[in-house]
Amino acid sequence: MRVGLMVTCLVDVMRPEIGLSAIKLLEAAGCEVVVPEAQTCCGQPAYSAGNKAAARALAEKFLDEFEGFDYIVMPSGSCGGTIRTHYADILADAPAALERYQRIQQRVYELTDFLVNVVKLDTLPAAMPTAFRGSVTYHDSCSGLRELGVESQPRALLARREGIALTEMPHARQCCGFGGAFAVKYGDISTAIVDEKCEYIQSSGADAVVLGDLGCMLNIEGRLRRTGDHTTRVLHVAQVLAGDS
Amino acid sequence: MQVQSMHFKARAGQKLADVRLQQNLKKLTTKFVTARSAALTELDDFEATRDQAVERRMRAIHHLDVWLDTFEREATRRGATVLYAETAQDAARLVVEIAQKHGVKKAIKSKSMVSEEMQLNRALEAVGVVPIETDLGEYILQINDNEAPSHIIAPVVHKDKDEIADLFAKVHQKPRLTDIPQMTREAREVLRPHFLSADMGITGGNFVIAESGSVAVVTNEGNEGMCTIKPEKVHVVVTGIEKVLPTLNDLATIMRLLPRSATGQSISNYFSLLTGPRGKDDQDGPEHMYFVLVDAGRSRLIGSEFEDMLRCIRCGACMNHCSMRRLYEPLPGVPENWWA
Numbered sequence: 158m159r160v161g162l163m164v165t166c167l168v169d170v171m172r173p174e175i176g177l178s179a180i181k182l183l184e185a186a187g188c189e190v191v192v193p194e195a196q197t198c199c200g201q202p203a204y205s206a207g208n209k210a211a212a213r214a215l216a217e218k219f220l221d222e223f224e225g226f227d228y229i230v231m232p233s234g235s236c237g238g239t240i241r242t243h244y245a246d247i248l249a250d251a252p253a254a255l256e257r258y259q260r261i262q263q264r265v266y267e268l269t270d271f272l273v274n275v276v277k278l279d280t281l282p283a284a285m286p287t288a289f290r291g292s293v294t295y296h297d298s299c300s301g302l303r304e305l306g307v308e309s310q311p312r313a314l315l316a317r318r319e320g321i322a323l324t325e326m327p328h329a330r331q332c333c334g335f336g337g338a339f340a341v342k343y344g345d346i347s348t349a350i351v352d353e354k355c356e357y358i359q360s361s362g363a364d365a366v367v368l369g370d371l372g373c374m375l376n377i378e379g380r381l382r383r384t385g386d387h388t389t390r391v392l393h394v395a396q397v398l399a400g401d402s
Numbered sequence: 403m404q405v406q407s408m409h410f411k412a413r414a415g416q417k418l419a420d421v422r423l424q425q426n427l428k429k430l431t432t433k434f435v436t437a438r439s440a441a442l443t444e445l446d447d448f449e450a451t452r453d454q455a456v457e458r459r460m461r462a463i464h465h466l467d468v469w470l471d472t473f474e475r476e477a478t479r480r481g482a483t484v485l486y487a488e489t490a491q492d493a494a495r496l497v498v499e500i501a502q503k504h505g506v507k508k509a510i511k512s513k514s515m516v517s518e519e520m521q522l523n524r525a526l527e528a529v530g531v532v533p534i535e536t537d538l539g540e541y542i543l544q545i546n547d548n549e550a551p552s553h554i555i556a557p558v559v560h561k562d563k564d565e566i567a568d569l570f571a572k573v574h575q576k577p578r579l580t581d582i583p584q585m586t587r588e589a590r591e592v593l594r595p596h597f598l599s600a601d602m603g604i605t606g607g608n609f610v611i612a613e614s615g616s617v618a619v620v621t622n623e624g625n626e627g628m629c630t631i632k633p634e635k636v637h638v639v640v641t642g643i644e645k646v647l648p649t650l651n652d653l654a655t656i657m658r659l660l661p662r663s664a665t666g667q668s669i670s671n672y673f674s675l676l677t678g679p680r681g682k683d684d685q686d687g688p689e690h691m692y693f694v695l696v697d698a699g700r701s702r703l704i705g706s707e708f709e710d711m712l713r714c715i716r717c718g719a720c721m722n723h724c725s726m727r728r729l730y731e732p733l734p735g736v737p738e739n740w741w742a
Contacts, residue, residue, distance in 0.1 A: 328435070332725050343411065349418050350725040 158276070160188040161226035163219075165233045166198045167371035175371075178399035179232045179268055185399075186276040193222040201239040204247055205337050212247045216240075217254050224257055228264045230271045232395045234301015234370050237267040242304045267301055268395055269310040269369060281317055284400025289392060290320035291364035296354070296377065297330045298370035311369060311394045318398060326361035335376035351380045358389060365390035367397050426562045434556075434722040437666020444668060445658060455659055458652040459713035462612075462644075463704060469612045469646045470695070477615030480678030482691040486643070493696040494525035497604070497638055500692055501531045504635050506602040512619065512626040513537035514606030515554050515716070516640045516696055522604070523548065533604070534596045536625040538589055542566055545573045555664050555718035593625075603629035603688065607641035608716070609656065610693065613649045616677040617641070617693070620660060620670045630676055630688070637679070637688040643695045644712040656715055663717035 160183055164176040176192070183190045200215030219240070223229045231237050241262065248255040272278040293315065301307035308330075315323050334340065334350025354377060358366045366389060368374055378391035396402045406413075417423060442448045462469050474484040487493030497520070501509060509531055511517065523533040523544070535544040539558035543549040546569055551557030558566070563580060570585060571578035574592060579585045605626055607617040617639045619626050630637050647653050661667040680687030703709050 331723070334725065343414065345415050345418055349424075353725060 158188050158227050160190050161223045161229045162190050162192045163196060163229060163231040164192060165231055165236045168232060171371060171375060175232055175393045175395050178395040178401045181282050181399040182272060182395060183230065185282040186272060186278040196222050199236040199239045200247060201235060202337060204243060209247060213251060216244050216247050220254060220257050224261050228266060230266050230268055232268045234267050234298045234305055234307050235372060237265060238300035238304030240265045267305050267307050269314055270305060270307050273310040273313055282399055288400040289365060289397060289402055292322045292324050293365045293367045294324050294326040294358060294361040294363035295329060296366055296368040296373060298368055298373050299332050301369050302330060307369065314398050321397060324361050324363045326357040328357055333373045333376050335372045340376065351376055355380050365392050367392050367394050369394045423560055426560055430556060430559045431722040434666060438663055438719055441662035441666040441668060451658055455656050456713060458655055462646055462648055463712045469648050470643060472612040473610055473615060473646050476613060477693060480615050482615060482678050482693060484693045487694055487696045490520045490696060490698045493640060493694050494520040494522050496694050497522060498525050498529050500636060500638055501526060501602055502529065506531055508532045508600040509602040509604050510534050510536050510596055510600040510629045512605040512621060512629045513540050514640055516606055516642055518551065536593055536629060538623060541589060553718060553721055554716055597628045597632050600633045602636040603633040604638045604640060605629055607639045607645055609645050609647045609653055610641060611647055611650055611653055614677055616675050618653055619674045622671040624672050626672060626674060631686045633688060635688060636690045638692045638694060640694045642700055643697050644700050660715055660717055663719045
């Protein structure tokens with residue numbers, strides 16, 4: 158099975174190690190992983206800012222790069238959500254591309270959803286000696302949860318990772334306040350929302366908050382650190398599952 | 403109805419900086435969220451029940467003309483008068499005309515968000531009719547210089563006990579109380595003479611039922627019963643045209659969801675199904691019953707990308723769950739943001 162890994166722009170730029178963890182997990186599941194080198198962005202920022210033409214150009218570029226794979230997987234619920242649920246609208250005025258998209262739509266997956274529901278990964282890769290061990294609490298990202306139904310999948314996988322104990326925080330499904338450009342346009346509201354999220358994370362008593370989206374990750378980690386919490390770790394679910402950190 | 407969205411950002415900043423307001427909002431909305439999650443587990447299959455409710459609501463919306471006609475026919479057959487208002491202003495004017503026709507001096511009101519949309523109190527006051535809010539939360543807002551409600555279910559959620567204690571002491575001219583049951587009793591004592599002296603009752607309508615020509619009203623304080631039974635002359639129901647349900651069966655499905663999602667209650671303390679004015683063998687009830695059904699843009703949503711808004715059952719759960727909304731509360735004037 159040939160899997161095209163969409164690394165996503167934030168992972169590529171901010172936390173490339175998450176991309177490597179994703180590859181490790183997919184290979185442990187027996188996939189042949191290919192990372193198209195020219196890939197950039199799914200088009201979500203342009204689309205949510207109202208620049209549909211730019212979003213369409215990126216969607217067509219995505220199709221060029223990924224339509225040949227058996228499956229297309231990404232360590233992100235919001236990029237996955239954009240492709241699975243919004244490309245039909247983004248490509249509405251480009252009938253040929255829309256048709257190509259419709260052929261691959263059902264083969265686009267968020268990483269944990271793919272591992273659980275498509276390849277049914279049994280055994281996680283062996284953990285590095287330096288791998289994180291301890292209690293974790295899982296933050297449900299808005300797009301992954303609401304557009305793709307990612308909720309039980311990461312939890313089921315985390316339960317299989319030795320040395321990891323899941324402790325739910327209150328209101329795990331509540332937004333972290335990032336919301337892409339929202340965090341820039343309404344910085345004070347975004348900050349108030351992430352403060353609430355940080356409070357819930359801390360109240361769970363977990364050593365680390367684990368999540369599946371870079372936007373939430375950078376937002377939550379940034380806020381924890383700026384408010385003096387230097388101990389609660391913020392980890393992508395792929396890193397924990399791969400036993401990398 | 404004043405548009406205030408251009409002030410949103412500045413107001414949001416002010417509200418966020420208000421520590422007391424933030425504490426008040428968080429306390430109550432968090433309580434609602436927890437109570438709702440617990441109450442939903444009482445249903446065998448919440449998601450399926452909600453899907454059924456959506457289907458029933460959309461069936462009504464997609465044939466709204468038919469169901470409104472049916473409702474009008476059935477309500478009229480039982481002695482009520484059904485009026486339609488194209489705009490919120492028209493609706494207020496219709497209620498004013500009803501009040502004038504029946505020589506009304508005082509109207510007691512049960513909670514109605516549509517009456518906020520209509521700015522009904524202002525319209526009544528302009529012609530010398532005294533409107534009295536009898537829902538405790540709405541009463542508190544009315545005596546605080548007609549402040550706008552901040553939540554469709556819990557209109558005074560943004561205030562804490564101490565603020566209300568100060569307000570009562572000032573307005574009621576009585577010693578300041580801080581015990582909630584005692585404060586409630588004091589409000590009851592103020593409201594009681596109004597219940598006994600009003601000539602008109604005004605209520606909202608959670609739903610109107612086409613097959614029986616009835617209105618369903620969900621409350622927790624019992625004031626709605628006083629508003630619909632006590633005034634001998636008139637009961638006016640004001641609600642949106644989209645609130646029609648074809649059958650009582652539809653209502654039963656939706657009532658499984660509404661109190662649970664709204665306040666985490668299995669059933670509200672009071673639930674009234676009112677059909678027609680007082681009959682000749684009835685012990686009580688108003689001589690005249692009117693329905694004022696308000697369009698105010700709703701019919702234009704049918705078939706549009708915002709059509710789903712019309713199936714809203716006004717449980718207010720979104721207002722408790724949404725972080726955004728909790729953090730910039732209260733709404734800068736409810737009507738332009740919410741219909742209810």
